[in-house]
Every structure is written in C-alpha cells, then in structure tokens.
Amino acid sequence: xxxxxxxxxxxxxxxxxxxxxxxxxxxxxxxxxxxxxxxxxxxxxxxxxxxxxxxxxxxxxxxxxxxxxxxxxxxxxxxxxxxxxxxxxxxxxxxxxxxxxxxxxxxxxxxxxxxxxxxxxxxxxxxxxxxxxxxxxxxxxxxxxxxxxxxxxxxxxxxxxxxxxxxxxxxxxxxxxxxxxxxxxxxxxxxxxxxxxxxxxxxxxxxxxxxxxxxxxxxxxxxxxxxxxxxxxxxxxxxxxxxxxxxxxxxxxxxxxxxxxxxxxxxxxxxxxxxxxxxxxxxxxxxxxxxxxxxxxxxxxxxxxxxxxxxxxxxxxxxxxxxxxxxxxxxxxxxxxxxxxxxxxxxxxxxxxxxxxxxxxxxxxxxxxx
Amino acid sequence: xxxxxxxxxxxxxxxxxxxxxxxxxxxxxxxxxxxxxxxxxxxxxxxxxxxxxxxxxxxxxxxxxxxxxxxxxxxxxxxxxxxxxxxxxxxxxxxxxxxxxxxxxxxxxxxxxxxxxxxxxxxxxxxxxxxxxxxxxxxxxxxxxxxxxxxxxxxxxxxxxxxxxxxxxxxxxxxxxxxxxxxxxxxxxxxxxxxxxxxxxxxxxxxxxxxxxxxxxxxxxxxxxxxxxxxxxxxxxxxxxxxxxxxxxxxxxxxxxxxxxxxxxxxxxxxxxxxxxxxxxxxxxxxxxxxxxxxxxxxxxxxxxxxxxxxxxxxxxxxxxxxxxxxxxxxxxxxxxxx
Numbered sequence: 001x002x003x004x005x006x007x008x009x010x011x012x013x014x015x016x017x018x019x020x021x022x023x024x025x026x027x028x029x030x031x032x033x034x035x036x037x038x039x040x041x042x043x044x045x046x047x048x049x050x051x052x053x054x055x056x057x058x059x060x061x062x063x064x065x066x067x068x069x070x071x072x073x074x075x076x077x078x079x080x081x082x083x084x085x086x087x088x089x090x091x092x093x094x095x096x097x098x099x100x101x102x103x104x105x106x107x108x109x110x111x112x113x114x115x116x117x118x119x120x121x122x123x124x125x126x127x128x129x130x131x132x133x134x135x136x137x138x139x140x141x142x143x144x145x146x147x148x149x150x151x152x153x154x155x156x157x158x159x160x161x162x163x164x165x166x167x168x169x170x171x172x173x174x175x176x177x178x179x180x181x182x183x184x185x186x187x188x189x190x191x192x193x194x195x196x197x198x199x200x201x202x203x204x205x206x207x208x209x210x211x212x213x214x215x216x217x218x219x220x221x222x223x224x225x226x227x228x229x230x231x232x233x234x235x236x237x238x239x240x241x242x243x244x245x246x247x248x249x250x251x252x253x254x255x256x257x258x259x260x261x262x263x264x265x266x267x268x269x270x271x272x273x274x275x276x277x278x279x280x281x282x283x284x285x286x287x288x289x290x291x292x293x294x295x296x297x298x299x300x301x302x303x304x305x306x307x308x309x310x311x312x313x314x315x316x317x318x319x320x321x322x323x324x325x326x327x328x329x330x331x332x333x334x335x336x337x338x339x340x341x342x343x344x345x346x347x348x349x350x351x352x353x354x355x356x357x358x359x360x361x362x363x364x365x366x367x368x369x370x
Numbered sequence: 371x372x373x374x375x376x377x378x379x380x381x382x383x384x385x386x387x388x389x390x391x392x393x394x395x396x397x398x399x400x401x402x403x404x405x406x407x408x409x410x411x412x413x414x415x416x417x418x419x420x421x422x423x424x425x426x427x428x429x430x431x432x433x434x435x436x437x438x439x440x441x442x443x444x445x446x447x448x449x450x451x452x453x454x455x456x457x458x459x460x461x462x463x464x465x466x467x468x469x470x471x472x473x474x475x476x477x478x479x480x481x482x483x484x485x486x487x488x489x490x491x492x493x494x495x496x497x498x499x500x501x502x503x504x505x506x507x508x509x510x511x512x513x514x515x516x517x518x519x520x521x522x523x524x525x526x527x528x529x530x531x532x533x534x535x536x537x538x539x540x541x542x543x544x545x546x547x548x549x550x551x552x553x554x555x556x557x558x559x560x561x562x563x564x565x566x567x568x569x570x571x572x573x574x575x576x577x578x579x580x581x582x583x584x585x586x587x588x589x590x591x592x593x594x595x596x597x598x599x600x601x602x603x604x605x606x607x608x609x610x611x612x613x614x615x616x617x618x619x620x621x622x623x624x625x626x627x628x629x630x631x632x633x634x635x636x637x638x639x640x641x642x643x644x645x646x647x648x649x650x651x652x653x654x655x656x657x658x659x660x661x662x663x664x665x666x667x668x669x670x671x672x673x674x675x676x677x678x679x680x681x682x683x684x685x686x687x688x689x690x691x692x693x694x695x696x697x698x699x700x701x702x703x704x705x706x707x708x709x
Contacts (some may be wrong), residue, residue, distance in 0.1 A: 078401075078408035082415050085506060085665060092504040093519065110542070185398040190504075196630055197681045201527050206503050207650040207680060208521045209404045213397045220397070222404045224650055224680045226630050250633045252652050252679065253403060290544040300576035301545035316545075316577035 024274030040315060059118055061264045062240070064181040070237055074188060088188060095190065095239045101173035103233060105141040105198035106164060108132060110150065114193035114232030115140070116241055117174040121149075125263060126231030127246050128155035131162025138164050143204045148172075150196040156268040159217070159262040160246045162231065164271040175233060178240025180214060180259055187211045191223035191255070193245055195233025205229075212253060216261060219243045222253040281306040285340040289314060291330050297321045300350075312361040315332060318350040337363070405652060410515040415674075417510040418669035421463040422452035423494040424660050425486055426512050427470060430456040436511060436660025437484060438672055439491045440694055442665070446491075447694060449659035449674055450475040451639040452484035460486055462514040473701035476693050479685060480639050480674060483697040494623060494661050496687040498669035501526065507649040507684075508663045509673060522670075524688050534591040534612035538562065540579045548660030558612040570598030586612065629679045640675040646683040647671050653682050 010070030069076070071091060073084035091092065102117045106126060113130030117123070124140070126214045131152045140148040148168040155162040166172060209223030221234065225245045233255045234243035240280045265271070288307020291298045303309045324347050328336055341348065343363035350357050400429055401408045425437040437448035437460065458470045468488040475482040501522050510516040537555020538548045546568040551558045570576060570596065571585045589595060591614045599608050639657040648672065649662065655676045661669035662684040671684035685693075 078406070079412040082665060086414055089504070089506050089665065093502050096504045157549055185396075195678070201530075202648070203503070203524045205523045205648070205650075205680065206521065207523060208504070210402070211396060212403065224652065226632075226678060226680045228630075229680075248632060248679075252633045254633075292543045292545060292547075293540070301543045302580075343706060 017276065027270060058123070058267050059177050061176050062179050065238055065240070066180055067238070069183060072322055074237055077186060091237055092188075092190065092208060095235065095237070099175055099190070099233075099239050100204050100206075102190065103143070103192045103204055104148075104173035105194040105228075106130060106231060107139040107141070107198070108136050112194070112197040112228060112308075113230040114228065114233075114245065116233035116244075117166070117172045118177060118241070119174055120172050122150065122168070122172045124150070124164040124166060125233070125241070125244055126162040126164055127244055127258065128157050128160040129246075130161040130231040131155040131164060139299075140164075140166055141198045145200060150296035156262075156266050156270060159266060160258050160267055161244070161262050161270060163263075175235075176240045178236050178238065178242040178260055180216075180219075180242060180261055183209050183211065183214055183236065183242060185214060188237055188243070189223060190235045190237075191221065191222055191225055191229070191232065191245065191257075192235065193225065193229035195226035195228045197228040209255070214259070216259065219257040219259045220253075221255050221257065223255055225255045264314055285342050285365060286346065286365055287337050287361065291320065291333055293330045294319045296335050297327055299331050308361055308364045312348070312359045313357075314348065314350065314359060314361065318352050318357075320348055320350050321356070322349040323347070373602055374432075385692075405518055406423055407515070408645075413506075413508055413510075413516050414514055416508050416663060416665065416667050417516050420494065420510045420661065420663055420669075421512050421514075421690050422490065422492045424490075424510060424512050425460040425462060425470070427453070427458065427460045427484075427659065428467070429454050429458055431459075433461075433656050435508075436657055436673070437486075438494050438661040442491065442591050443563075444486040444488055444491055445473075445698070446470075446484050446486050447659075447672060447690065448484060449637075449639075450477065450480045450673075451637075452656065452659060453482055453484075453602065461512060462486075462488055462491070464490070474697045476672050476697060479643060479689065479693055481685070481690070481693050481697065483694070486709070487669075488617070490623050495508070495668045496691060497664055497666065497670050498687060499670075501647055501664075501670055501686075506665055507647075507651055507652055507670070508665075509653055509657065509660060510663060511657070511660065513689055517657050518651045518653050518684070520649045522647060523650045523681070524648040527597075527631050529641055529643040529646045529683060531590060532614050533587075534589060534593070536586055536595065536597075536610045536612060537615070538568075540582075541586050542579050544580075544676065546576055546579060546582055552615060554617060555613050556594075557608075560597075560608040560610045562597070562608055562610070563601065565601070567600040568597050569600050572596050630680075632679050634676065636677055637675040640677040640683070643674060643683060643685060645686050646674065647686055649682050649684065650680060653681045658682075668678050 043361040071087040072077050073087045079085050094125045104115050106113050106115045107278055115124040115126035117126055127322055134154045138150045148166045150166040153163040153165050188210055192204055195205055207223040209221045211221050213220040216336045230246045231246045233241045237240045241262050246258045247256045287309050288304035289309035290301045292301050297320045300316050303314055303316050342363055344363050348361055400406055406485035414491055423439045426605050427435045427437050435449050435452040437446040439446045459467050471485045474484045481546040503522050505522050507520045507522050508516050508705045509518050525662055537552040541547045541549040548564055548566050576582050589612050594609050594611050597608045597610055599606055635655050658673045662671045662673050663669050669687055671686045672690045674685045675683045677683055
C-alpha cells in the first residue's frame with residue numbers, strides 16, 4: 001500500500017485536476033411542469049449582515065486512529081474467501097445506519113448537490129461548486145424527508161471545498177472527520193449522496209469501492225458517483241469522512257473526491273465571511289408567501305396553506321399596495337419581512353380584482369423541523 | 371548518545387521512505403479494483419453454486435442478455451425487451467450452445483419466459499429475506515467468476531416511467547408565468563408563448579407551479595391536458611400533449627440525464643417497474659436478465675436494467691416469482707390472472 005503524507009501530486013496529476021472540472025457534479029434542478037422540484041419558499045436572509053453566523057468551532061484535526069479493530073479482510077490486497085467477503089459485508093452493513101443520518105441533500109438556487117454535517121450546531125461540508133458564493137440561501141433535505149434552512153458560508157474554488165451552515169436550531173446528527181495519514185490505495189470506502197438530486201421516493205444512495213489513488217490534493221476511487229452527488233461524503237471503514245465528492249471523468253473508475261485534509265488546511269478561507277461573534281440563531285419572521293413585482297407594489301404569487309399569510313386572508317394574485325403604510329417592491333418587501341420579528345403585526349393594504357382590502361398579518365417564526 | 375541516534379535516524383529516514391513508497395501517486399493495480407479479477411475471484415464459490423442456473427442468450431450469435439433458470443425442464447426468465455427478432459440460442463455453463471424458444475412476455479415488468487432445449491439445468495434458489503443496504507449484490511454468469519459485483523444502494527421502491535412534460539419553464543418565483551419553452555414539445559406546438567400564465571388545468575384553477583407539477587406528474591407520454599391560459603387581457607384553452615424530451619437535449623437542464631450516464635451504456639428499457647432493488651454494480655445492458663445473488667448463493671432478484679452511471683435495477687425475487695406464475699399460465703394458454 002502506498003501512503004502519502006502531504007506529498008504534492010506530480011505535474012501530470014495537476015493537469016487532470018483542472019481537466020475534470022468540466023464534469024463537476026452539480027445537478028441542475030429544472031422548473032418544468034411535471035418536475036418534482038418543490039418551489040423554494042425563499043425568504044431572504046438578513047441580507048449581507050455579518051457576524052450572524054454565530055459562535056461555532058471547527059472540529060479539531062483528528063489524530064490518526066489505529067486500524068487494529070478492522071477485520072483482517074481489509075488489510076489484504078483483495079479478499080480471498082467468502083469469509084472475507086462476509087466480514088466486509090458485516091462492517092459495511094453496521095456502518096451505514098451510523099453514518100447516513102449526517103448526510104444531506106442541499107439545494108441552492110437552481111442547483112442541487114449533497115453535503116455532510118460535521119458539528120452538532122450544523123456546519124456542513126460540501127463541494128465548492130455546490131456552495132457557490134457566501135450568504136446564499138440553502139435548503140437541506142434529510143433522508144427521512146425532513147428539511148432545514150441555512151446559508152452558504154464560503155468556498156475555495158481551487159480546492160473545490162465549500163462550507164454551509166444550518167441556521168435552524170440543532171443539535172444535528174453529525175459525522176466524524178477522518179484523516180488520510182493511514183489511508184492508502186486499496187482501502188475500501190463508502191460513497192454516500194443523492195445522485196440526480198434529492199428524490200423523495202428513494203433513500204440515500206450508497207456505493208462501495210476502493211481507493212485507486214490518494215494524494216494530498218486528489219483522491220480517486222471506483223465508487224461510481226454522478227451529478228447530484230457533489231459535496232457528498234466519502235467514508236473510510238471506520239465511519240469517518242475522508243473525502244468530499246467533486247468530479248468525474250468518463251471512465252467509471254474515475255471518480256474524484258476532495259481529500260478531507262484540504263478542509264483542514266483551508267478553514268480560514270471557508271469561513272472568512274463569518275465573524276465569530278455571539279451565537280444568534282434568532283428565530284426569523286415568517287409570512288408564508290412568495291411575491292413578484294407588480295406595476296405598483298408587488299403581487300402575491302403563492303401562499304402556503306396554514307401560514308400566517310393564509311390565516312390573514314391573503315390570496316395568490318393579491319397586489320400588495322402598502323405594508324404598514326409603505327409601498328414596497330418585491331425585493332424590499334422580502335427584506336422588510338426578514339427584518340421583522342416573529343409575533344409582529346403588519347397591516348397590508350391589498351388590491352384584489354377591483355376591490356381594495358386592508359388585512360392584518362401576525363408574523364410567525366419560521367417552521368421548525370420535526 | 372541518544373541525541374546522536376536521533377540525528378542519525380532523521381538523516382536516514384528520508385532516504386528510506388522513497389524506497390518503501392517508490393511512487394506515492396501510483397494507482398491501485400487494476401486487478402484489485404472493486405471489479406478487478408483478484409476481487410472477483412473471492413466470489414468464485416458463488417458462481418460455482420449458480421452457474422448451472424444461468425443462461426447467456428444470443429440473438430443471431432450476438433449476446434443480448436443473461437437468463438435465470440426457474441425449473442428442471444428448461445424454463446427460464448430473462449429481460450424481454452432485449453430479445454430482438456432473430457435466431458434465439460443460449461450458451462450454458464457446459465459451454466454448449468442450445469436453441470431457445472420464447473413462450474410469453476410481461477411488458478409491464480419487461481420479463482420474458484423462454485424454454486431452453488437442454489437437460490441438466492438447475493432451478494435458481496430464490497431468497498425471500500429482506501435485503502439490507504450495503505450487502506453484496508453479485509451478478510454471476512456462466513463462467514467461473516461473476517461478471518460483476520456491487521452492493522445494494524437503496525431500498526426497494528417503485529420506479530416511475532420516464533417523466534413526460536408539457537415543455538414549459540416557469541419564472542423562478544413559484545408563480546405559473548411561463549418564462550421559457552422547450553423547443554419541439556407540446557406547449558410550443560399548442561401555441562403557448564413565453565409570458566403566458568397558466569391559470570387552470572382541466573377546469574381547475576391553479577395559482578402556483580407546484581399545483582401544475584402535481585397535475586402533470588401522473589400523466590404519461592402522449593396524453594393530452596387542457597390548460598387555461600392568460601395572455602395579457604385575453605384567456606384561452608390549449609390542449610397540450612405530454613412528451614418525453616430527448617434525454618440528450620442540452621437545454622434547460624436536461625443535460626443532467628446524459629451526464630448521469632457518463633461512461634456507461636444504459637438499457638433501452640430502464641424505467642417503469644412496480645418494484646426494484648437499486649444496486650451499484652457496473653453492468654452492461656447486455657448482461658441484464660440474470661439473477662442478482664447474495665452471499666448465500668440465493669437470488670435476491672433479477673437484474674432488469676442498467677439505468678445510469680451509478681444505478682442498476684433488479685426486480686425483487688417475490689415480484690419475479692409472482693410474474694413467473696402468471697407467465698407460465700399465459701404460456702399454457704390459460705387465462706392470465708391480473709398481475
């Protein structure tokens with residue numbers, strides 16, 4: 001087994017790092033009728049405000065863990081008996097329920113990918129090309145169908161590392177971080193993620209493979225991965241995250257993962273946008289409607305059933321002329337709601353057909369996860 | 371003394387290290403890849419236990435599928451849509467090539483019942499145990515080692531037929547205002563234009579995108595849907611035919627389907643199954659139709675389709691056995707019970 005400790009890839013390897021960016025694994029969500037995309041109920045975050053990420057700590061760089069507890073089959077160049085296969089299978093079957101809860105599908109803008117939660121307060125590792133620019137709204141989807149909201153913290157385009165934060169209150173199931181000190185070619189690994197994007201009829205998708213190449217800045221396996229897997233975790237047989245899915249090439253054995261060590265070396269870049277101040281995680285005001293610009297003010301596009309908007313009598317198609325006496329465009333309206341407090345009462349003057357109505361809306365806090 | 375030893379070691383170690391790891395970027399030898407010969411060899415006992423229950427089907431001499439033997443009289447099941455017209459034969463583990471006759475087919479689940487004119491075949495043993503994510507999923511053939519191996523990737527579920535679309539894109543606000551049309555699709559053919567707003571479907575009012583998606587989702591390719599459309603002050607009805615877009619159409623995000631197939635051939639018929647196990651075995655379409663076995667050498671299912679770079683589907687054993695009974699009855703000319 002060849003081992004690597006902080007060795008740089010040779011120049012040839014550098015070239016393929018660039019080449020496979022074109023196959024970046026992000027899956028584009030479409031908005032065609034018939035597609036199963038849920039419309040993102042977008043509520044702007046308190047735009048641009050810094051220092052609201054809250055106080056969180058990055059997990060310490062893990063110390064290498066002895067592999068003595070791994071069955072003998074894992075240290076062979078290849079399994080040699082059905083007994084070896086049984087012990088590999090047993091290990092894999094035991095690991096999956098432990099590592100799966102921390103794996104999420106992430107939806108950002110029109111893209112979707114995967115991610116893995118690494119702290120109980122909701123830090124999520126993903127690929128840089130999934131994360132995109134800081135401060136974007138993110139919807140996290142868990143395998144059990146539940147959801148959480150959050151934002152992108154930062155990314156590094158060179159390494160394709162990205163960091164997200166769940167802003168709903170935790171604690172969240174999280175995965176243990178690994179190291180590559182003792183990793184080598186031939187190690188059995190598990191790739192988890194949501195190929196093709198989140199599918200409510202399907203569970204998380206698990207793939208087993210071996211490490212084909214490992215270096216300080218590249219990790220290749222024969223775990224087949226596909227668009228939508230981007231940002232998902234690669235686990236070692238001790239159930240620790242050792243890589244993040246980043247790219248593929250046309251061969252089925254050319255599946256690439258960002259080595260976890262790239263994250264340890266780059267936390268500062270990834271969290272540059274987030275000042276480490278007091279924790280906020282303040283509940284945010286929630287209206288439960290989407291809106292678009294109209295000739296005057298803005299028009300309600302959709303109303304969530306059971307939401308504060310629905311309870312107040314607001315209906316899709318209503319044109320909002322004034323909120324608390326102020327005329328607002330859709331953008332300003334979103335910001336206005338985002339900056340309001342849960343429990344606050346707002347007076348809406350709306351036009352419905354030819355009639356003008358005055359409605360009172362009591363804002364709620366954003367729906368909590370079950 | 372100790373100090374000197376330390377310095378000595380420090381000086382020597384860098385010279386020793388390259389000797390151990392001559393080329394740290396050297397990849398794993400191919401035969402040790404998950405699907406490499408060295409790994410497949412460990413599965414040989416499973417192949418030995420099942421190879422007399424498997425056939426390799428040829429049409430005009432070209433391999434099209436595997437098949438699974440289901441009784442001692444030469445009855446076997448395979449993937450129906452791969453049996454093109456032509457002379458049907460099969461290879462056996464004994465290396466004999468024998469004639470095969472097609473008896474009956476179930477188009478819904480894409481299974482065909484065939485008769486193999488040979489003796490000495492053993493029926494496969496079916497497993498009725500629940501499958502677990504992560505367990506080995508082995509695809510043996512008639513050779514001494516399996517064709518490929520993988521693991522169960524996702525729990526069994528219904529696989530929808532290929533999604534049909536009306537061919538519109540809505541503005542990203544969640545409203546039903548159209549901001550793009552997919553060329554050649556039903557909406558464009560029905561005269562719908564960018565900027566139109568869909569206000570009703572089949573006489574029901576719709577106000578958001580999700581309502582449209584919900585109504586359209588269960589319709590199939592070729593069906594028509596009546597849309598009420600608002601264009602400026604004017605309202606009109608449009609009958610729009612649902613269509614399945616070309617999966618290679620690069621516009622509007624459909625390219626993900628072709629990227630999802632990167633590096634792999636997929637089965638022509640790869641969707642629309644009542645139940646399927648999903649596994650990550652890399653299997654060419656012409657090696658579907660055979661059994662997917664566990665470490666006990668029992669069939670968990672029948673490989674029914676290669677669907678994407680990461681996905682192969684198998685019909686679960688219980689479903690296969692149910693359809694087998696119906697196909698036997700059909701072949702015997704008896705009325706077919708509902709399946």
